[in-house]
Amino acid sequence: MSASGAGPGLPRRLALRDDDAVTAPLIRKLERFGAVSAEDRGILTRLCVPGDPVGPRTEIAREGEPPDGVFVLVEGMACRYKLRADGTRQILAYLVPGDFCDLDIGLLDRRDHAIASLSACRIARMDPASLGDLVSQQPRLVTTLRRANLVDDATLREWLVNLGSRSAIERIAHLFLELLMRLRAVGLARGDGYDLPVSQLDLADTTGLSTVHVNRTLQELKRQGLIELRSRILMIRNVQRLTSLAGFDPRYLSLSSTMLR
Structure with a gap:
């Protein structure tokens, strides 16, 4: 979906990174909300399991299905949305690299919305059980994650x-x-x-x-x-x-x- 080149004065297309930078956008985002130590970086790297590339305009998560882990967008742009019975769509959010596709989704039995890529994307998956373990083992990192999640909530309110x-x-x-x-x-x-x-x-x-x-x-x-x-x-x-x-x-x-x- 993106252009392979840009005209004069315009930014070039953003290139995909190597797998060793899977957590880089997430860490840059989290650093806005608290210090991210070397230990934190190591934990996030272990938790984020790289997934296969996702093509543009591809469904990542379907509304009504049980959640399959917590996804982190690594590359590209995606959106969350809901479809009405008549097929009309309401986009609820745009996801950029470093964003979670619902940090606490593991608490629910089923997703109440869908997620799809807009461009070619890469995503990483985090196991909800492992995230739960962080609450007792790394409370400071969990606080940073939750602060980031609060900004997602604030953004939704601004969209309203x-x-x-x-x-x-x-x-x-x-x-x-x-x-x-x-x-x-x-x-x-x-x-x-x-x-x-x-x-x-x-x-x-x-x-x-x-x-x-x-x-x-x-x-x-x-x-x-x-x-x-x-x-x-x-x-x-x-x-x-x-x-x-x-x-x-x-x-x-x-x-x-x-x-x-």
Whole structure:
């Protein structure tokens, strides 16, 4: 889904890493919420079992099925979503490298939503029982994991505000800025641009808009000189103006000031 190259001034396609860096995005994410010691890194490396590559637009976890471990996204972009009986889809979250596909899913008998890749992905699997053992053996690391999970909850609340209170152009602008900040935090943005393997239908299913409305909104953002979107790569041309337009306040992401620049 991603472009093999980028035009002048745009970020190049993000290359897949070797298996020895499976936990790198996760560790970068966790370092925002607490110190990650060498021992912690070793534990996470042992817990994260690398999985096979997943192709774009591929189901990773099906709604209604028993959870098969806790997944960590290593490469690419995925989404969680729900399907209605008529086949319409609501995207509930975008997952970027370092994100858990539900840290506490092992507490449930069945998944209440589905997860699918948007681009080519790599995932790692963590055994829920092993995670449970951490509670008594590594409580500080567990606290860090839970802090990261709280940001996922805060992001969901912000998405609800997006759907209920913002205009079409504000919704899309807010989403683009959120993804920029989240990808910066794990070292996967290049300047003010990033790989965006998301279709206009995906954006429609995320923001509660029609594809026609999404298209018009993207054209307006381009017309105002705020974004450039080419070959599935997004470049934000004026972060300050886009932030003002969206009313974007990144505090819900719990990022350091250096990550916001």
